[in-house]
Amino acid sequence: MKLKNIAAYFVLHAKAYIRTRSGVFFQILFPVILIIMFGFLFGSSSVTPQNLIIVNHDNGQFSTQFITALSETGTFKIKVENISNIRQFLDQNPNYMIMVIPSNFTANILNKSKVTIQVYSNSNPQVSSEYAGIINTVFQAYINSFNGKGLSSSLQVYDYSGVSSRTINYYIPGLIGFTIISSMFSMLYQVPNYRREKIFRQFKIAGLSKSEWIIGSSLFNLTFNLIADALIIIIAYILFGAVLYYNPLNVLMMLIIIVSGNLMFIALGALAGMVSDNEETVSIVGNLILFPMMFLSGVFFPLQFAPGYVKIISDFLPLTYFINALNYVLIYNNIEGSLYMIAILAVSSIALFALSSKLLKFES
């Protein structure tokens, strides 16, 4: 693989692409329009505080701290009560959620044993899953704060301000995912088109290899995607007050996720393009890939409360790892938790790149 060949294709394709105004529109301006649209619809408001009843069987110091931390997020209107029949209560009060803290909560923290809480809801799963996600994030952060520090530091003040309740935050990973999927579509159209027009044959004659072409395409799309993604984040921050983690490490991890995701979807697009031998099948194949991923990868809909089989399917979808990794890095500031997802993304992207380089044929 020669870098000069990759650069040559990058320059050729970028110059040609910039002349297609519609392409530039869809790659850069369309995601920007979406973030502005979502921002105006949801950006100026916070998540409406949710009524949360906490059934605290513990009454120890850690459960009290945890309740206080949860309260400080501003996301919940909290009442601590004892409810005997949870199901009946929720049937009568669907706007409430109930969190149960077990009697061994404090003891288990002290013993470094597994600590569990239960969350019950009877409302719209999309709404409740979002709130459950916030409870989970606060809970995980609280528990993680004990690990490696020992009980001596248990009196520290926990900072949960980063777990913002602004709705706009949750659209940013989805829209970044959207820009990456656009790259896949560009490949899906380009492969059958270049094959039919015998442009691949020209590349072969001129000495451009298949892997150089895929890498060149990936770099080209990455450049445009990074511009679009930067605009999405800047607009969401300036206009709608999105709260994300911008530390150098978070930004670096975000770049790794985007680079891996970009290569993976470019390779996936090339593979899908191989089975699309005409323009009609291109849109069918594209939609077959796109729609399950949009709905089952948590792009715009959280998956916490999805049925088990949906979660199993989503575990096999590459976009799930992409969106979740971005959520962990940008919103939850949980770098450690994102590492296995990034590893899966990196391994999948290399495997798909190798497969597409092997299977793609430049000859007609």
Add this chain to the structure above:
Amino acid sequence: MNEQPVIVKNLVKKYGDYVAVNGISFEIKKGQVFSLLGPNGAGKTTTVEILEGLRKRDAGQVEVLGMDPEVSKEIYNKIGILPQDFTFVQNSTPKEAIEFYCKLFGRKLDPLELLKTVELEDRANVPFSKLSGGQKQKLGLALSLINDPEVLFLDEPTAGLDPKSRRNIWQIIENLKKEDRSILLTSHYLEEAELLADNVAIMNRGKIVDIGSPKELILRHRGKDLLYIKGGKFLGEALENLGIQFKNEDGYFILGLNDSKEAIEILKRIDEMGIPFDDFMIRRENLEDIFLKVTEE
């Protein structure tokens, strides 16, 4: 220097049961234009693509500049290829396409100078999609020259072009020939082959049915010269009375001649009989007639 840059021996290519190329053999000498002629489906493009290393052969031996194109990637640094209906990235310009090829081949050329050789310098910055058919072919020709090739494969370079563009491309090919490059040219246009080619192979149904210089082929297969006389029914009756055999086509009476003097004799006798005629001409069989004759046999 390779005196026989292209050697093909008993080449066979099959697609399933269909034999596209059936045991053909030929050689191209250095500085020679060799033309493969044949109707659609004769096997010309398959043969050329095998020589270009873009298709695998089933049997036979192929050498291009001493290399086997099926194996050697090095071959692309020494040959130039203009495929049939050349296309490129739609929104790229001829200048950008040349810069791209130059980077890949590691050559430093002025794109405008190269475009000048194919008379395309004034379209250097026009997107490919907005070029005419002839201009696209000229760009393809320019790209095929970037690596300064010893052998050029030009597959139907003038197909679908208007007469002016066709003649432009012929002139460019003539110039390439003067530079001592060997050229394999496939064409539908017999006039093109007759004008440009040193040697011609006529292909039909995967086989070479005859091979030689255009002159040799004409001499080998030429029939009688033909006298065309335009006239009415009295002319037909007069020719019958004179015992001359003829065909009637598009208002012309067509007579076979044993020699040119016979034409003068016939016209004189018709004139003496007082039969009017509007026009006459003598036509000698050209490569096209030979091609039709050979491929119909």
